Structure formats: C-alpha cells, structure tokens
Amino acid sequence: MPDHTTPHPGAPQPPPNPFGNFPRPAPSSPLRVVVADDNPVVRAGLTALLSGRADITVVAEATDGREAYEAAHFHRPDVVLLDVRMPGVDGISALPYLVRIAPVVMLTYSRESEIVREALRRGAGGYLVHGEFTADELVAAVRDIRQGRAHFTPSAAGALLAQLRQERTGPPLPEGLGSYESQLGAPANGTTSSGPHHGSNSPEPLSRLQPPVRQSSLDRSRFQLSAREAEIMDHIASGMTNQQIAATCFISEKTVKNHINRIFAKLHSTSRSEAAAKWLGTAPGSARGLG
Incomplete structure (x- = not known):
C-alpha cells in the first residue's frame, strides 16, 4: 500500500503557513x-x-x-x-x-x-x-x-x-477663577448680559450668588459650645448626616447623637435646620447670632 503521508519528490510543495512562523507571545509576568x-x-x-x-x-x-x-x-x-x-x-x-x-x-x-x-x-x-x-x-x-x-x-x-476642611485657607486662586465676572460671564464694564437689571451698570447683588457669611468665632462663643461640639455643628451646618459625621470624627453615631442633644440645648433649637440657622447667623431676627 502506498504511503500517502510522504509527498512524492517531484510533487509541488505546499506554501508555508504564514501564521506559523511567529513566536507565541510570552505570558505577562505576575x-x-x-x-x-x-x-x-x-x-x-x-x-x-x-x-x-x-x-x-x-x-x-x-x-x-x-x-x-x-x-x-x-x-x-x-x-x-x-x-x-x-x-x-x-x-x-x-x-x-x-x-x-x-x-x-x-x-x-x-x-x-x-x-x-x-x-x-x-x-x-x-x-x-x-x-x-x-x-x-x-x-x-x-x-x-x-x-x-x-x-x-x-x-x-x-x-x-x-x-x-480644617485647612480652609490656601494660596490665592489664579486670576479669573472665583471672581464674580468669571462666574457669570459678565462683560468687563460691569453690566450683565442677562437677568434682573438693577441700574445702568449695576450687576445682580452678589449676596444672591454666595452663601451667607458665617459668624465670627467671637459671635459663636455666645453659644458656649465645646471644641468638639463646634466641630460637629460645622458638619451639621454643611449638611452632613450623623453617619457621615461619625466617620469623619472617628466616633460612634451614638456619640454624635449625644453631642447633638447637647448642642440643641445650648442653641435652644429643636431641629438641625434651626440650629444651623443660628450657628450661621441667618436665623430671623438674629443678625449677630442669638442664643
């Protein structure tokens, strides 16, 4: 029986496999x-x-x-x-x-x-x-x-x-960042391109664009909060939950609640919003922060 596995010497040779001559990629090192x-x-x-x-x-x-x-x-x-x-x-x-x-x-x-x-x-x-x-x-x-x-x-x-958050102060921002004009896209002459008009060259009151200015530490001292209570009150005013305050201050939520109870008593407040308003000096009739 003839051997069909070995090609005849005069038979044409098959072309080389174009995909068989490349080395396999080495596995990536761990x-x-x-x-x-x-x-x-x-x-x-x-x-x-x-x-x-x-x-x-x-x-x-x-x-x-x-x-x-x-x-x-x-x-x-x-x-x-x-x-x-x-x-x-x-x-x-x-x-x-x-x-x-x-x-x-x-x-x-x-x-x-x-x-x-x-x-x-x-x-x-x-x-x-x-x-x-x-x-x-x-x-x-x-x-x-x-x-x-x-x-x-x-x-x-x-x-x-x-x-x-404790390091609120820092180097000044580059020119043009954080300014009233750059935020509104106002022209250099001070006029506004849209929105309510308050006189020929009067831009919209800045107070409508900025959060209320917080009270000074002297004003806050009227509430007689401890350093930890003042820190927690800052977190409350910024909108943080008890869970977030606990994680930030590395204390339990139960401890946070205890602090908040004492804070409410000192600020004569019954809610977070009321306490925050007094703490920030924005409560009605308390321009300087009433206790």
Missing part, C-alpha cells in the same frame, strides 16, 4: 508584591489571598520597615503593602525610602487623620483600613496602585477630607 506587617496572622492571610491570584505573587514578607526596605531593595517588587505601626522601624519612617523603589499602599488599622495625611505627604499611593474592603477590592487596589491609580477606604478618605 505582579510582584512585598507584604510588611508585624502581625503573622495578617501577613499569612494577605499572602494567601494575593498569591491565589494568577497575576499576583508575593515575593517576600517583612515584620518591620527595615525588613520591608531590605526585601524591596533585593526583590524590586511592583507594589509594597505596608503597615503603619510596627516595632523597630515603623511604616511611616520607612515610607520615603520604599517609594523610591516601588509604589506603596498603606494597609493598616490606623485611621487617624494625621497619619493618613503624613503617609500621603511621604509618598503613599493609597491608604486602606482593615475591615473596610473585600478581598476583591484589595486585589483591585494592588493592581491599580501599580498603574498609579490611588485607592482609599472610607475612613481614610473621611480623614483626608476632614483634614482638608
């Missing part, structure tokens, strides 16, 4: 992570969780900032997960050295606003508080941090927001 935490249970859990993903591998573990730096310097990871409070060299101290090697995301139980702010100032690319994220959210954060996208859990974001 994302390399260093985990630094002094708690062995936390370290083991994070390592097991991350290593269970096909595109992530934990190349080293560390128990303090010094070990984290040595591991990062040796392995050159893509991301470092760093705890804040560790014996020896803590995470905040090691942070400026680690960010020179790889992006760093803080992964910690510490949620104080001062720590969040300092971590960001020293170069952290994200801040995650234990108990506020799922396994999938942690994995997504690690992948995103590598790409330069920041991640914050609610407590960290709230702490940062509270810090920014």
Whole structure:
C-alpha cells in the first residue's frame, strides 16, 4: 500500500503557513508584591489571598520597615503593602525610602487623620483600613496602585477630607477663577448680559450668588459650645448626616447623637435646620447670632 503521508519528490510543495512562523507571545509576568506587617496572622492571610491570584505573587514578607526596605531593595517588587505601626522601624519612617523603589499602599488599622495625611505627604499611593474592603477590592487596589491609580477606604478618605476642611485657607486662586465676572460671564464694564437689571451698570447683588457669611468665632462663643461640639455643628451646618459625621470624627453615631442633644440645648433649637440657622447667623431676627 502506498504511503500517502510522504509527498512524492517531484510533487509541488505546499506554501508555508504564514501564521506559523511567529513566536507565541510570552505570558505577562505576575505582579510582584512585598507584604510588611508585624502581625503573622495578617501577613499569612494577605499572602494567601494575593498569591491565589494568577497575576499576583508575593515575593517576600517583612515584620518591620527595615525588613520591608531590605526585601524591596533585593526583590524590586511592583507594589509594597505596608503597615503603619510596627516595632523597630515603623511604616511611616520607612515610607520615603520604599517609594523610591516601588509604589506603596498603606494597609493598616490606623485611621487617624494625621497619619493618613503624613503617609500621603511621604509618598503613599493609597491608604486602606482593615475591615473596610473585600478581598476583591484589595486585589483591585494592588493592581491599580501599580498603574498609579490611588485607592482609599472610607475612613481614610473621611480623614483626608476632614483634614482638608480644617485647612480652609490656601494660596490665592489664579486670576479669573472665583471672581464674580468669571462666574457669570459678565462683560468687563460691569453690566450683565442677562437677568434682573438693577441700574445702568449695576450687576445682580452678589449676596444672591454666595452663601451667607458665617459668624465670627467671637459671635459663636455666645453659644458656649465645646471644641468638639463646634466641630460637629460645622458638619451639621454643611449638611452632613450623623453617619457621615461619625466617620469623619472617628466616633460612634451614638456619640454624635449625644453631642447633638447637647448642642440643641445650648442653641435652644429643636431641629438641625434651626440650629444651623443660628450657628450661621441667618436665623430671623438674629443678625449677630442669638442664643
């Protein structure tokens, strides 16, 4: 029986496969992570969780900032997960050295606003508080941090927001931003192109466009609120809920309610809106803030 598998020497040869001469693309290398935490249970859990993903591998573990730096310097990871409070060299101290090697995301139980702010100032690319994220959210954060996208859990974001609210003053805005004319598109001669007319060159009263000016601290002292009560009253006046105030101030909602009860008593108010009006000096007949 003739062999049909071997072509005859004189038979024409089939053309080469144009798709068979290209090398197959090499699989992308896994994302390399260093985990630094002094708690062995936390370290083991994070390592097991991350290593269970096909595109992530934990190349080293560390128990303090010094070990984290040595591991990062040796392995050159893509991301470092760093705890804040560790014996020896803590995470905040090691942070400026680690960010020179790889992006760093803080992964910690510490949620104080001062720590969040300092971590960001020293170069952290994200801040995650234990108990506020799922396994999938942690994995997504690690992948995103590598790409330069920041991640914050609610407590960290709230702490940062509270810090920014305390720093209301800042450098002046560039020319043209925040001015009456730029907001309305008014011509340079001061006339308005639309809206109510108040004289030949009189623009619409600015008071209609701006929120009421808050009372001075001297006026507010009439209410005899404590520093914490004044802070909470500011949050109430800005429209925050009890849950948002609790997260921002790092206290329980029950504690927030207790503060609000005392605030209402001092402001002789029975509702949030009434208290806010007195606090802001906009209550009827209280131009200077009546208690």
